[in-house]
Amino acid sequence: MTTAPAGATGPGPDAHAAVTAIAREAKKASRVLATATRATKDAALHAMAEALVDASDRIVAGNAEDLERGRRGGMKESLLDRLALDPLRVAAIADALRELAALPDPVGEVVRGSTLPNGLRLRQVRVPMGVVGMIYEARPNVTVDAAGLALKSGNAVILRGGSAAASSNEVIVEVLGDALAAQGLPRTLVQSIDAFGRAGAVELMRARGLVDVLVPRGGADLIQTVVRESVVPVIETGVGNCHVFVDATADVAKAVPIVLNSKTQRTGVCNAAETLLVHRDVAATFLPAVLAALGEKDVTIHGDEATAAALPAGLRFEPATERDWETEYLSLDLAVKVVDSLDEALEHISRYSSGHTEVICTQDVTSVRRFTTELDSAALIVNASSRFTDGGQFGLGAEIGISTQKLHARGPMGLAELTTTTWIVEGDGQIRQ
Amino acid sequence: MTTAPAGATGPGPDAHAAVTAIAREAKKASRVLATATRATKDAALHAMAEALVDASDRIVAGNAEDLERGRRGGMKESLLDRLALDPLRVAAIADALRELAALPDPVGEVVRGSTLPNGLRLRQVRVPMGVVGMIYEARPNVTVDAAGLALKSGNAVILRGGSAAASSNEVIVEVLGDALAAQGLPRTLVQSIDAFGRAGAVELMRARGLVDVLVPRGGADLIQTVVRESVVPVIETGVGNCHVFVDATADVAKAVPIVLNSKTQRTGVCNAAETLLVHRDVAATFLPAVLAALGEKDVTIHGDEATAAALPAGLRFEPATERDWETEYLSLDLAVKVVDSLDEALEHISRYSSGHTEVICTQDVTSVRRFTTELDSAALIVNASSRFTDGGQFGLGAEIGISTQKLHARGPMGLAELTTTTWIVEGDGQIRQ
DSSP: OOOOOOOOOOOSSSHHHHHHHHHHHHHHHHHHHOOOHHHHHHHHHHHHHHHHHHHHHHHHHHHHHHHHHHHHHTTHHHHHHHHOOOHHHHHHHHHHHHHHHHHHOOOOOOOOEEEOSSSSSEEEEEEOOEEEEEOOOOOOOHHHHHHHHHHTTEEEEEEEOEEEEEEEEHHOOOOOOOOHTTTTGGGGGEEEGGGGGHHHHHHHHHHHBBEEEEEEESHHHHHHHHHHHOOOOOBBBBBOOOEEEEEEEOHHHHHHHHHHHHHSSSSSSSSSSEEEEHHHHHHHHHHHHHHHHHHHHTTTEEEEEEEHOOOOTTEEEEEHHHHHHHHHSSSSSEEEEEESHHHHHHHHHHHHHOEEEEEEOOHHHHHHHHHHHHHHHSSSEEEGGGGGTTTTTTTTTTSSSSSSSSSSSSEOOOSSSGEEEEEEEEEEEEEEO | OOTTTOOOOOOOOOOOOHHHHHHHHHHHHHHHHTTTOHHHHHHHHHHHHHHHHHHHHHHHHHHHHHHHHHHHTTTTHHHHHHOOOOHHHHHHHHHHHHHHHOOOOOOTTTEEEEEEETTTTEEEEEOOOOOEEEEOOTTTTTHHHHHHHHHHHTTEEEEEEGGHHHHHHHHHHHHHHHHHHTTSOOOOGGGEEEEGGGHHHHHHOOOBBBEEEEEEEHHHHHHHHHHHOOOOOOOOBBBOOOEEEOOOOOHHHHHHHHHHHHHHSSSSSSTTEEEEEEEEHHHHHHHHHEEEHHHHHTTTOOOEEEEEEEEOTTOOEEEEEEEHHOOEEEEEEEEEEESSSHHHHHHHHHHHHOOOOOEEOOOOOHHHHHHHHHHOOOEEEEEEEEGOOOOTTTTSSSOSSEOSSSSSSOEEEEEEEGGGEEEEEEEEEOOOO
């Protein structure tokens, strides 16, 4: 185990001491980075990118071990594909670091400020969080993304990746650490606690005061476990039971492609649509058109009776149950329901949504106004695909996840969301009366 | 128990069902308020203020029960004073609601926005959180402040006050509810769970999904309990081990009043200074002056040897121990240490600070730059009193607390900090390629 983190004494009862030591090192390293200039950070990102490409063979070899273990363990082909690295994928991961270097530095941004009546000069300035913890699943590109986003935003990162990608991540973290050290930065800016297994993750969730924020990324089970167990502040990401509502006045020629794109452009992602609601007044023209188009994409429809009645021949159909309204399929399945009114649509969405993204297709200004003020989701989209809820699409640059909670960050989380602020007050002797 | 909350079945095993029912009512009420105009909310605030003044006699009578119980239980005079209400204090509490009405509405503010290359019009808009939970201690004015801040920011509030103020709070919540109902708003916008005691507080901390944020306000024990036990996102407030560092180049004529004001203007508050660090190069002139001034205010000095050597006759003095550097006295006590350099001061503060407020007195630009970039606290103040870290003083209006965590809010939390944002995206048929 050549890359065991500093202080590591193996999994088990010593995880507490080891993870605490790692977190202290991270905190110390974060202080160095907090005052680093953008030029220093961007140079480090380029060096990290180059080091990954240079180490492509070693990374692919480590990844081969993971794939072999995965195959022996009966991992599904789709998961094996997400885990797999080849030189082309390593190059793409490295490019993401170069793109981060091109983004503006969030640190130092003056968020607001004023001169107070007593002459105090007040400004609220963006500063790094300090230490960011990531608990995530199999994909090794997340290791690099998280390291890059943390570095650019001035933070140290502690990584707990899935065991399925352990060998890939071990090599990647070592390569990134070497690149940082060669740039004169602490290699402890990017540390892994994978060596401590589940016990390490538990310690990370308890390290309040040493770890400033924890971002879980993965399936609903992983996220809920972290939310429940962590005393470190958590940002909840990623579960999306997204809706598209096609209103009475919708432009059918636009609504059909919007539904198709929302459902089928990519299915395994949190901003894909899972339920389609159709206003009864437009159902006769819209439903046959959209169902035929969905059928061509092999989508299975889970519909109510009105949907069943409009179904073209040859489509896969199952009668919808309560469970369908709640389900984030992440597959070529779509729940479909005909509603009598905008009110019924709003009611349905309020009840079943996970608060991620909701779309309305309409030509009516009152419907737009009500849909965008009465619903309580991270993104409310009018006449466009749900797939636009994304940091890159919103022009925020890279994203570390999509927050579905309301505290701190909501929706796509980029560099700014990995910072906090400090109030700086400058006076010349003012005291309070 | 005329004001038992809807669904209340008494303390004990039914707290879960009762608090869940209360939280659901709050959520429903919050939806009504989310789309209310500023005019509606301000009218409600004025009506609430008027109702409190009209009910002054009943509130003072309820408060008398609390005071009587407190006296029998041996409550300290200083706490009895903070608990006590008379018509003048009720009027002051009501005025705070009128001041809230005068502040701009945070809801609807466009935080940022742009038109994307594909023509999508994107804006990030401030919206209410939904349901805010407050767990706090004895002072009944917090009941009204919390209700007012929540209402103005478009949120419903669930209150768990200290048992010491139970009778006062019971009357106040009933009066506020009547005022809301008379304005055509749900009285469930302001609900108390005091009837369920500790079991109710536990349920509130578990109501993730129904309660959007929990703000504990009170002593360190209360706050730490909530941080540890809550699965609802928490904003940690209020512990302040604040430092004043008097640098080698400090203007002594300004530094003495700054130290005095930071320590003695009010002692029981989180932005009072608890430790004074003095650069050795200025100690000979500064220390005798500041110690004499502190002595006149009856401050007890907990000092190192260099401080002891400079001590004027007649001052209360105790040799400082490690414990003194860690202590938030909240009293007329001050830890004092002479340091050799700015580096030693920064090191000391980084080690012992609770991350609230740090002050530097200096005439040197490099010291200002390092102090305001290398320290990691909510407020960094140059040449002014620590007592300025306050929502009112910063010009933010009323505050619900001072956050010492980094997520969501840091420093004084006003109306904007009780909101979240939604991304609204308007297109005309865009789909993702």
